[in-house]
Amino acid sequence: MEQLIGREEEKLLLQRALDSNEAELVAIYGRRRIGKTFLIRKFFEKQIIFEFSGIHNATLSDQLANFGQALTLSMKSLPVETPVNWRQAFNMLEKCIGPLIKKQKRVLFFDEFPWIQTPRSGFMQAFEYFWNMWASRQKNLVVVICGSAASWMIQKVINNRGGLHNRVTKRIRLLPFNLSETAAYLKSRKINLDQYQLLQLYMAMGGVPLYLKEVNTGESAAQVLDRTCFKKSGLLHDEFKILYHSLFEKAIYHIEVVRALAAKSGGLTRNEIIEACSLTSGGGTTQLLEELSESGFITPYIPFDKTVRDSIYKLTDEYSLFYIKFIENIKSQGAGTWLRLSESTSWKSWSGLAFESICLKHAQQIKKAIGIADVYTEVSPWRYASKKKEQGAQIDLLFDRKDNCINLCEIKFTLSEFIIDKNYAAVLKQKEAIFRERTQTRKTLFLTLITTYGAKKNNNYINLIQKEITMEALFKD
Structure with missing residues (x-):
């Protein structure tokens, strides 16, 4: 039986819902294939007494028929008559589960919640009435509503202005696994790959559990990517086309933003x-x-030294970047495709951007490796784009520390030990000088190098680098 890997914060929140002396309405949302359904089923496997999932683009009559079947299955009774509308459906649910929640906490699970709401069906109004007039008064009841359509969940549930306004008691935004969780998940599936191979997979797939489930025992990262991304039958070959349209109503605009950010490694302002x-x-x-x-x-x-109005947006979904850079316009397919692409110049630019994005996601692990886990810090990238002829500069990642120091991080993805030559040493010195000049900071600056396999300790390194982090630190909890 598959284990529930990671999700420690989410499990604590769900446990608090079980331990509560009041009714709980838990809303969970996140991108497609992230493991929302698995998390709820696995954690509440002993408490779920009713589960119903919406069907994409189904009619009202089909949804109601499925509800009746779900109620029959949950109650282990003779076939339940199909309700004629949602108000009747929830009345039937109340009568069936009422006796079951007298003495112990039980869970009702509504999966793909946004898909249940069909035009003019009255579902949301009926659910709001069900929660406000009955469910919210049952101290032994946890109602979980789950959806992949993030925009719908945010607008209609989290920020609801009607009957569900401020009714959600627990909220979970489920995100992909980090590198440590990815390694643990694959290990639980008897996949034994070294950290560099795992990093390669993560740079293309991210920490999406269903994508990682495609990895087979005994395959290298290159073999996995060839099969899943560059074969027409591969899960990730056409996933991009499905992904955004399944999550957002007007996905064309979301895709345009993603493509614009994929073209700008330094990110874009609003x-x-x-x-x-x-x-x-x-x-x-x-x-x-x-x-x-x-x-x-x-x-x-x-x-650094800016306000939220100056925010820089970066594309941080690994698969989207990988798809745009390599999959959608590829002409060759099958075995060896990825090994050939990994020798191209576009691979070098992509790998640097993907590794940088991963480092930004693992800022807490880097902070711990630097030795400042207990120091308050603000984390951000920084850039200065000159409109004149003077030199601009970009800092991949910086840690602005409360102890009057700043770690300026330079991130480099390499296949072997990184070497700081004379020219690159001059670039690093110039970046540091421009940062100090443009920000006017008086804090102590520590140049920090983040690489895959470390760097050669030559004179340039010794004279410039105060701290070095390798990919191993990213895999720590």
Whole structure:
């Protein structure tokens, strides 16, 4: 039986819902294939007494028929008559589960919640009435509503202005596994790969459990990517086309933003995104960016010494970047495709960007490796784009520390030990000088190098680098 790997914070929250002396309404959302259903089924496997899942693009009559079947299955009774509307459906549910929650906590699980709401079906109104007039008064009841359509869950449930306003008691935004969880998940499936192979997989697939489930025992990362990405039958070959349209109602705009960010390794500000994608500056763009961010596709960072209005958005979904860079326009397919691509110049630019994104996601692990886990820090990238002829600069990642120091991190993905030559040493010195000049900071600056296999300890390294982190640190808890 498959284990429940990671999800420690989520498990604590779900346990609090079970331990509560009040009714709990738990909303969980996250991108497709992230493991939402598995988490709920596995954690509440002894408490779920009713489970119902919406069907995409199904009619009202089909949804109601499926509800009746789900109720029959849950109650282990004679076939339940199909309800004629949602108000009747919830009345039937109340009568069936009422006796079962007299003495112990039980769970009702509504999966793919957004898909249940068909046009003019009255589902949301009936659910709101069910929760407010009955379910919320049952101290032994936990109602879990789950959905992949992040925009719908955020608008209609989390930010509901009607009958569910402020009714959600627990909220879970489920994100992909980090590297440590990815390694543990694959190990639980008897997959034994070294950290570099795991990193390669993560750079293309991210920590999406269902993608990682495609990895077979005895395969290298290159073999996995050839089979899953560059064969027409591979899961990830056409996943991009399905992914965004299954999550967002007007996915074409979300895809445009993702493509714009894929083309800019340094990220874009809100105004730059508006210009690049021909969007308006109103609330629609704010909502679009929030939906992409809440789903984990993009991440906003507040640059050093700036405000939230100056946020830089970066594409942080590994698969989306990999698809745009390599899969969608590839002409060759099958065995050896990825090994050939990994020798191209586009691979070098992609690998650097993908590794940088992974480091940003694993800032807490890097902070711990630096030795500042207990020091308050603010984490961000930084860039200075000169409009004149003077030199610009970009800092991949920095840790602004409360102890009056700043770690300026330079991130390099290499196949072997990294070498700081004379020219690159000059680049690092210039970056540090521009940062100090433009920010006017008086804090102590520590140049910190983050690489896959470390760096050669030559004179350039000794004279410049105060701290070095390798990929091993990213795999720590």
